Amino acid sequence: MKVVIKVENISKRYNLGEVGTGTLSRDINAWWARMKGKENPNLKVTETEKSGYENTFHQALSNISFNVNEGDVLGIIGKNGAGKSTLLKILSRVTTPSSGQFKVKGRIASLLEVGTGFHPDLTGRENVFLNGAILGMRKSEIRSKFDEIIEFSGVEKFIDTPVKRYSSGMYVRLAFAVAAHLEPEILIVDEVLAVGDLEFQKKCLGKMKDVSEQGRTVLFVSHNMNAMQQLCSRGILISKGSLEMDADINTVVNHYIGLAKTGAANISEFARRGNKAISFTDFYITDSGLNKVDRVMMKDDLFVNLLMKAKEEVRQLDVSFTIRNAFGEAITHVQNMDNDFIIPVNQEDYFFRIRLKDILFVPGTYFISIWAGNSTEAYDCIDNCMSFEVLNNPDLNRLIYPHNIRVFQNSQWEIAAGA
């Protein structure tokens, strides 16, 4: 296997707060002091370079190393703020690492955004050429693919209209069409699939699959675990700026989803909001036999278990949760008021078991965000703290669900008499 990207000990530090000291003269002062090997005179007397260090830098990435082989489709997974974007920025040469280096074999193109450099006053046609060139295509290359690009985008009719007159959907489609026809040896893609309607997203996923099947190397960042598992062969998990895992994609995704799920083991890991008058202490999903599970068959029941502890007395307590799919779309919202259940307040501990009858979400990964509060304030809320997999149920006689549907609806068919 030929290694096409070799990342060696890459770290990235960002200066916190104001960049520089503000004025030219103080910068020159500091520089002059450095030149003479003295300490920076602008630092406060008490803080030497070393102790001030921790406070003034943010370590976005530390000592990341990995290799990418030719033909790999590598998924980069991590929570928001874990350093994925910084890594992509470094690999696409938008910024440089603070230390470490990486080596590349072959042409590299990155798509951190679609439509970079589109000029509103230029026509679709002019922008296709401009954008293509910005992404590193030669003019002749663009010309030879022009018809394909236009067909893929579906905006033939408006190709000679300035793009500022386009709807946002058309704009994105045209922009993605250009990007999709890039043919570098290595492609870096960041969440581009999060744009456009579902129909178009499907098209994009298909295109990405084509690209990977042609044996080209792709680095892909997304929060869409399904897409990751469909497209990628390998995954790396980045957590707090460090490489936590480097394995095949299913292992990494399962580990990552597991982190979110068994995160209950370390509940303080989650970002939380609210005044904590009452707070969640544990949460998990069980089946009807009360076994902890992370998957459920369609048409089966699912039990959400929530444990809470009170710190202060409250007048009122409402609990609710939202279930989102892997695209981040809210599928449903459940709350105690739904069946006139009034929670008796002022207990020390609470333990709710909420039964969700006949789950009919289409197969995929789902995430639950929980909330507790009253009509005016939030006590505690945690986003995406649980996840579960919905599996297809053969009893439903349904093998394939169209790409953009969310739920299954039971139906009964008959020939109506007297038509």
Add this chain to the structure above:
Amino acid sequence: MSDKNEEWDLIVKPKNSIFNVDLQSFWHYRDLLLLFVKRDFIAVYKQTVLGPLWYIIQPLLTTFMFTVIFGQIAKIPTDGIPKILFYLSGVTMWTYFAECLNKTSNTFISNSTIFGKVYFPRLIVPVSIIISNLITFAVQFLLFILVLLYYFSTTDLIHPNIYILLLPLLILIMAGTGLGLGIIISSLTTKYRDLRFLIAFGVQLFMFATPVIYPMSFLSAKQKVFMMANPLSAIMETFRFAFTGVGVFNWMHLLYSFICMLILLFIGIILFNKVEKTFMDTV
């Protein structure tokens, strides 16, 4: 591991040698350069009624103002050249330089959204500005030639000569100086925004330190020495001398301008090359 280094097409390290300017990838992106030029040219006058006519209106109005203020009111001599022609020659050349400087000095700030999302040799942008301004210059130069021809056929004051052949060199020095100074300033503005304010009126003040609205012969010997320290002075004077036969021409002065341009460009490219890697973190 180091024995395999030659196989890699690209090695990115925190700091490369300051002289490591990637001309090869610049060449790869030459189409982008031309498309940027085209974009600048087309986009500026979209949705204007007069369109590219503005290229001509601007120097005409400026020349008219200069003729009234400096010629009629302040009565600054023009070495016997018709006033309109004298000021138009100054305005045409100066506008090119000023536009190059003004626009290139904003490179990083006005392109930060593109630069933050995709890599291409950043130097493409200022170079494309120099070239698209060249188109504007060509239109304005044509206007100058028309006015010149008018005076040439109606009066006996103008004596164009063989030094006209130096024109490409003059333009090259103008462009190079504007580019060099512009990228130095744009590199520094990523950190010190103050320079942006300085450049706005600095260019205007610079014009008065260049023989644009007065001839060299207007100055005392002592003033002339100071004036020749300005590398653009020789350009303006040579330009006038070549097209009208009036003015100071000296090979040494021209050589001085050329060397100044090379130094500015050299410093500019080194600074720019250093800043382009990390400017996203500071801009």
